[in-house]
Amino acid sequence: MSAAAPNAWPAGPLLAYYGDDFTGSTDAMEAMTAAGVPTLLCLDTPAPDLLARLPEVRCVGLAGSSRGRSPEWMDDALPRAFASLAALGAPILQYKVCSTFDSSPEIGSIGRAIELGVQHMPGKWSPMIVGAPRLKRYQAFGNLFAVVDGEGHRLDRHPTMSRHPVTPMNEADLRVHLRRQTARRIELIDMVRLRSHDAAAQCRALTGDDTPIVLIDVLDDETLAAAGRLVWEARGEGVFSASSSGLQYALAAHWRACGLLPTAPGLPRIQPVDAIAAVSGSCSPVTAGQIGWARANGFCVERLDLRRVLDEGASEAEIERAVGVAVQALGRGQSALVHSAEGPDDVAVLEFDATARAAGMTRHAAARRVGEALAAVMQRLLDRVDLKRAVVAGGDSSGEVASALGISALSVAAGLAPGAPLCRAWSNNSRRDGLEIVLKGGQIGEASFFGSVRG
Template sequence: MTDDGLLLAYYGDDFTGSTDAMEAMTAAGVPTLLCLQTPTPELLARFPGVRCVGLAGSSRGRSPQWMDDELPRAFASLAALGAPILQYKVCSTFDSSPQTGSIGRAIDIGVTHMRGAWSPMIVGAPRLKRYQAFGNLFAAVDGAGYRLDRHPTMSRHPVTPMHEADLRVHLGRQTQRRIGLIDFVQSRSGDVRERLDSLLNDDTPVVLIDVLDDETLAAAGKLVWEARGEGVFTASSSGLQYALAAHWRACGLVPPTPGLAAARAVDVIAAVSGSCSPVTAQQIRWARENGFCVERLDLRRALDAQSREEEIERVAGIAAEAVRAGRSPLIFSAEGPDDPDVLAFDDIAANAQLSRAEAARRVGETLADVMRRLLDRTPVRRVVVAGGDSSGEVASRLGIAALSVAAGMAPGAPLCRAWSDDPARDGLEIVLKGGQIGGVSFFGTVRDGAP
């Protein structure tokens, strides 16, 4: 870019989505830093060339009351950085409900921190196989496209199942704010700015922008950038990053996409997974069949206060022994949505005298403790965490202050370099993988390097 200063600041509603957004900006040639704690002038001073700053959060699994308590401070700290666009980065499958991860509540909080007359929303991201048409969200799996309310995973998500693909309707259940749409026909008509002007009033409406392909992606980025005014707040997926980058590239403001470096191979990696996704289940099966040491975490023992420590030590010991034998360990808590422990999770939580949300966080904390002990006992320097909630717990408990992209791995899940004041953690290579991300041999790719 020709001008100095930040172009974008964002808060990620989970850790995997936060690294997805960082990857999109870095690949476009925009130096990006992802902070795991509120960015301070002292931390940012270590990265003088940064043009985009993110803050990894955990709001996707939180209540509206939690958002009321926590998000104002987070948004204020990011707005103070002075970027013209402040983003609440959401998952490209729009995981949310009025009770959990309410995107509507986040928007109502966020718009008060910027002076813009509208709140744009871009969710479609063709690179991630997410598409929005006439306000409806679609996702492709194994080459087949699904409307999100018929998606094999999202329609039956254990926390935020998607029963409505029209994002205007889905979001309308989370906020009283007016919601408009610029559909792909209007986007291609050439009078999109007039359409936007017709939607504006003095109430800062949310305006969804359809994205189907590279043409509509660039048009969406152009509209957001040129109509940013005095600064806008946007709740968007990494489709926003891809859209802005496409527009900046078309204008010559960034060079042709430099892409990302290829990851080198390593002898062993360590992985933990709290994901219930069928995609991750396939990846776990591949790992088991291809020489990884794959071990299930016993949820009943892990959630019971009396046996938790013993279970952590058991699986950490198995993992450490695997590393000493030259094998890559993978500790997992579930193998797909039909896993018996997933189907019985409410009963398992109740027996441990925990709410479902408390139990889910406890699983993440347990996997974090396993990973921390493994790193303390072995020379492993590349790790993987699968699952958005688990990624947040693990990364936040490893003493990492910030992440930057080190290399490409799979779309939406880059290889990151950890920055830490702890020499044992500084320079650690880590991949935070969302449940829907990656090919069947993903864990092998992380070990052997991207092809």
């Protein structure tokens, strides 16, 4: 396949992607599905038998957990993941990153992922699209902005991301931020060049045997479609792209402009259920507001005691206590939500380092233990109660929970909030197959999100 017929779809998959966390992986799946591109998100290496059951699929994702991992972990795990996806033959291989670019040289290094990923595609450039207007993320002259409660913030002044407990954003210029993670050449096609219709010429001038990273500004529908056109028409024999779901939205916008997709087919509407079960490991103020809404609107909201969770002798009892409270609530027809934190100013968050030290654990190991506890809570709830629908809030938590449930893959069942669709689970476990589940990032959704999931 080459760019000789830029507006034609090749046979087979159009895009294959690895998501650096589970919530971001479902975000990318939603973007493609809503555009009219059938998409399947696998939770393990894409299985040929499952893909054979779904021949209509044109986009395949693999949900991962690299956003919270070290470069050494990436060196071991990502080459196998990228190789399995590249083998599908899609012309674009994506490392799907968060639209707030969560990363550092030590944890979730996007630069290291790019170094590993470009080896699997022959392209002479590595395009990067991070802006996603539908998610209220905007990139202008290489700087990333996000809107919270109607107010725009440069990422290094964002109320949450500038003080993220693991990967705080202290630099909004993505070129500067990324140079801390890779020595690879980093270039920019800014919004002025993109709108002047000579972006393709600039792209050709920038490409080379060193496979540079080329950031592309996106701040509105015009630049979104232009960015999608640039990537698609300059894909050559295949490119690797570390991008947010802005890449999915950009490609869809271009394909729609070419008449290859219908005009915004959208997603089915969610149908109500009597009760849902939810777990949350998110420290975001957005999720904190959603937990408060749930408490005020009839949910049973139960907190995990993190000191007991991190205490090896008390952890099992604490998990069982929370599960027992939730099971009783669900038995009354009441929705249940078990959480580990309620916003960045929660005492459990502010004292987490000290709690981890007291338990003889590193912060990273303690965070993983909390995620495993939330996974155990959800697993036991689904085993003990006949539930149709579940929610997990928090990117790292979603990875832990989804991995523990024996789910093979997800597809989109209905629209909900941008970036957090209702998914249908595919599993060999009859109690999990057909489960409806939402994996929600910390920054996603309105205050009434949990009520919206219930329908």
